[in-house]
Amino acid sequence: MTTVQIDIVSDIACPWCAIGYARLEKAMEELKDEMDFNIEWHAFELNPDPSGDGEPILQALSQKYGRSPEEMQATQANMMEIAAGLGLNFDKLQERYTRNTFDAHRLVKWAGEQGKQTEMKMACFDAYFGHAENISDADVLVKCVEAIGLDGNAAREILASDRYADTVREDEARYQQAGVSAVPAYIVNQKYLVSGAQEPDTLIGAFREITSES
Template identity: 30%
Template structure:
């Protein structure tokens, strides 16, 4: 069974959704029969790689949110993160362009390390306060994961995988995917947002049984991010 997941590295709900989805998958007997493919999505492609902001400033200055609402959103996501086993550090998280990170994610597929790379990038951004647009950092991260450093450098300093990243984003647009995380389960079900573990379990079980045609299993699209805002 194939699972496609559209995600952006700077989306906190994508990080939470990844943890909840993986916990659900571990609870099921057919875990080894599931093939997960991570798809690229950019919440803010207008950001330049050299442009860096802290989270609160980004919400206030770039998105135009009042400070009290921005603080409320950050506190809400922090609490959801704790429930999923994630210690978000929004005070030190650096908002920047994620295109290069997506190039690395596409390279990681060749090494069968896409989930590990996705996890490492989330942690680097949300927990360790690293600049995930910095080419030197991404090369170092790739090497730690077991990806050849020279190949990573070649990818990150060229247009290799540019089309693959753009194709993922175009596919999301064509499928009317406007927010992430967005999970497509074996072409039969769509689950949007960082849903609870039990929702993922039910969706995976139904998709595996192939009992119905594709539909949205969650009417609630909260706990997700789109290009305008994060929904809580």
């Protein structure tokens, strides 16, 4: 059995990151008799400004990409359809506000020490895309922590401190310096970069090619 290390650079505020991981799960399931996968999540912030209350997502995307709110609504509706086909809850995708995810990334690092990094990431995706909750709010983050069976009080103590802040910043800097400018990005066996929310078949082909080379 070949072991494959996948370092995933992603943001909790990135819908394609949630879709990409659901597709990756399908690829890993298909390859479970050939390969063992080790997953580690790394931080990226689409909205690094922690100030302000956020703005409605369609308005923000419209300004960012220079397209009409109607065009952005159509794009988001397409994503909702893709997500539903993968079993993801994107019900409130168009109702969310832009949010800073720095604190969420800190808790993902902490959850990783309890062996629940992926679970924390999924809980945050669900809160933000499925329920349009404020993913920068401490109460929302603690609820995510408790939903995956971790200690909410311990999470509150972390959020009230600066623990894991340096870890997240180092993570972000490392992958930016390595040339990652868009997410999701998968670094396979610390050597090969696969960019974007690729379809399961594409990922399966890439993993087979990479493991045959090594």
